[in-house]
Amino acid sequence: MSDIIDILRKELDAGAVLSSAEVAQRAVSYWDNSPMVAKALVRPASTQDLSKVLKICHAHNQAVVTHGGNTTCVQGTRSGAEDIIISLERMNNIIEIDPVSNTATIEAGAVLENVQNAVKEQGLFLPLDLGARGSCTIGGNLATNAGGVNVIRYGMARSMVLGLEAVLADGTIISSMNKMLKNNAGYDLKQLFIGSEGTLGIITRTIVKLMPQLTTTNTALAALPDFKSVSLFLNHLKKTIGSNLSAFEVMWGDYLKAVTEPGWHRAPMERTHPFYVLYECDGSDPARDDARFMEVIEAAFESGYILDAVIPKSGNERQALWAIRDDFEAILHPKPVYLYDVSLAITSMEEYVINVKKLLLQLLPQSKVYVLGHVGDGNLHFFVQPGSQADNIRNLSDRAVYEPLQACHGSVSAEHGIGFEKKEWLGQSRSAAEITMMKLLKGVIDPRKILNAGVVID
Ligand SMILES: Cc1cc2nc3c(=O)[nH]c(=O)nc-3n(C[C@H](O)[C@H](O)[C@H](O)COP(=O)(O)OP(=O)(O)OC[C@H]3O[C@@H](n4cnc5c(N)ncnc54)[C@H](O)[C@@H]3O)c2cc1C
Numbered sequence: 085m086s087d088i089i090d091i092l093r094k095e096l097d098a099g100a101v102l103s104s105a106e107v108a109q110r111a112v113s114y115w116d117n118s119p120m121v122a123k124a125l126v127r128p129a130s131t132q133d134l135s136k137v138l139k140i141c142h143a144h145n146q147a148v149v150t151h152g153g154n155t156t157c158v159q160g161t162r163s164g165a166e167d168i169i170i171s172l173e174r175m176n177n178i179i180e181i182d183p184v185s186n187t188a189t190i191e192a193g194a195v196l197e198n199v200q201n202a203v204k205e206q207g208l209f210l211p212l213d214l215g216a217r218g219s220c221t222i223g224g225n226l227a228t229n230a231g232g233v234n235v236i237r238y239g240m241a242r243s244m245v246l247g248l249e250a251v252l253a254d255g256t257i258i259s260s261m262n263k264m265l266k267n268n269a270g271y272d273l274k275q276l277f278i279g280s281e282g283t284l285g286i287i288t289r290t291i292v293k294l295m296p297q298l299t300t301t302n303t304a305l306a307a308l309p310d311f312k313s314v315s316l317f318l319n320h321l322k323k324t325i326g327s328n329l330s331a332f333e334v335m336w337g338d339y340l341k342a343v344t345e346p347g348w349h350r351a352p353m354e355r356t357h358p359f360y361v362l363y364e365c366d367g368s369d370p371a372r373d374d375a376r377f378m379e380v381i382e383a384a385f386e387s388g389y390i391l392d393a394v395i396p397k398s399g400n401e402r403q404a405l406w407a408i409r410d411d412f413e414a415i416l417h418p419k420p421v422y423l424y425d426v427s428l429a430i431t432s433m434e435e436y437v438i439n440v441k442k443l444l445l446q447l448l449p450q451s452k453v454y455v456l457g458h459v460g461d462g463n464l465h466f467f468v469q470p471g472s473q474a475d476n477i478r479n480l481s482d483r484a485v486y487e488p489l490q491a492c493h494g495s496v497s498a499e500h501g502i503g504f505e506k507k508e509w510l511g512q513s514r515s516a517a518e519i520t521m522m523k524l525l526k527g528v529i530d531p532r533k534i535l536n537a538g539v540v541i542d
Pocket residue numbers: 114149150151152153154155156157160161172192193213214215216219220221222223224225226227228229230231232233281282283285286287288499500503536539
């Protein structure tokens with residue numbers, strides 16, 4: 085057994101350090117069932133424990149990889165046989181929900197859905213929400229600056245954070261745990277850790293802003309004739325519903341068709357339309373909100389933006405509509421399937437998707453592609469089935485998605501981050517000067533490069 089593992093075992097409580105054999109009983113990630121690989125997995129129970137662990141790893145030049153819920157879409161938690169995994173799974177307490185200041189103080193390993201439910205019990209609402217809610221952790225959400233389905237109204241994870249605590253590579257604890265909305269006393273250090281994918285420090289606790297629980301939710305799935313109608317409909321909703329519009333999720337026709345094949349989700353309407361929009365409006369005035377929602381949808385029919393619509397009559401029916409958007413298991417076979425997450429202006433989207441499809445057919449003639457996205461935020465996801473097992477298919481698929489993005493000045497990552505997966509494409513979305521600055525920061529904060537080495541930048 086290696087020395088460092090002995091030292092860690094002596095410093096921590098029984099059960100805190102798992103051996104490589106125990107690690108191998110876990111799956112690599114949400115997406116990959118093969119056995120996890122690492123020298124050991126350490127499960128600190130507190131910030132002080134984590135600080136001790138990192139001091140030891142720093143002194144031994146030991147590379148560590150941080151794990152939250154392992155739902156990363158960009159291989160951000162990939163580890164090798166020489167790495168030690170640090171999992172926040174035992175630091176999962178919801179420390180305080182403060183109904184006066186409307187804040188929640190949470191440990192980083194808390195699962196998002198547990199936090200959402202705890203907050204709801206107090207009549208409050210955490211606006212962060214994404215399909216991985218049942219597995220992903222608050223620490224992982226902040227480390228990736230997660231987006232999700234409510235960004236159009238509430239912004240990304242970053243915008244919800246008031247306070248944050250993190251541990252640096254050498255074990256130093258940086259605590260900026262405040263509940264203040266305004267604090268311009270020097271640099272806003274918490275922002276360094278949000279979205280830096282575990283490369284600058286390990287997030288241990290946070291204080292997030294909460295909203296009052298709204299009392300109305302109106303949802304509809306609408307079918308649209310073309311992409312022009314998608315943007316016209318979005319503007320129509322923005323003008324009429326305004327800031328109550330909390331989700332605007334677009335599915336290209338092929339996506340909805342595939343996930344509603346027999347044996348998967350029940351199709352709520354004709355499956356032959358070119359576009360579908362699942363949208364939601366939240367408010368606090370039941371009588372007016374419901375009536376307004378119906379008026380707006382009728383006006384959209386009259387204007388020809390939408391061709392058909394389904395309005396759920398119960399919570400279960402609403403969930404069934406969301407499952408079509410969130411549960412894409414039907415298109416994850418045959419493997420491999422590559423998931424992309426790009427950002428671009430809505431005005432460029434239609435042409436961009438056509439160009440990606442064209443290039444995919446040239447480079448990978450057997451491929452299939454399914455498109456959906458948080459279009460209200462300028463964010464598209466592609467699922468590409470290359471339909472081939474050749475060696476370079478990943479690269480060909482990446483080229484088909486990223487090369488046409490250049491002309492639109494889009495980003496190779498809207499919300500999933502860079503991880504290991506998109507590193508070679510980072511230069512397409514960030515200038516040389518920006519990447520140099522990232523490397524400088526990393527060099528100063530983690531000079532031995534022990535934290536998530538190779539994630540985002542080398
Ligand atoms: C079904 C599904 C739907 C998804 N939908 C969305 C979506 O709509 N929007 C969106 O933005 N993302 C989405 N994602 C991906 C998203 O990035 C993750 O779900 C989530 O934010 C990551 O949380 P996690 O706890 O699983 O982190 P992990 O996957 O464990 O880690 C992600 C990265 O953060 C680092 N990290 C984890 N915890 C910490 C910590 N405490 N301190 C420092 N670094 C840490 C890891 O090292 C890794 O680099 C989806 C994923 C799935 C599987």
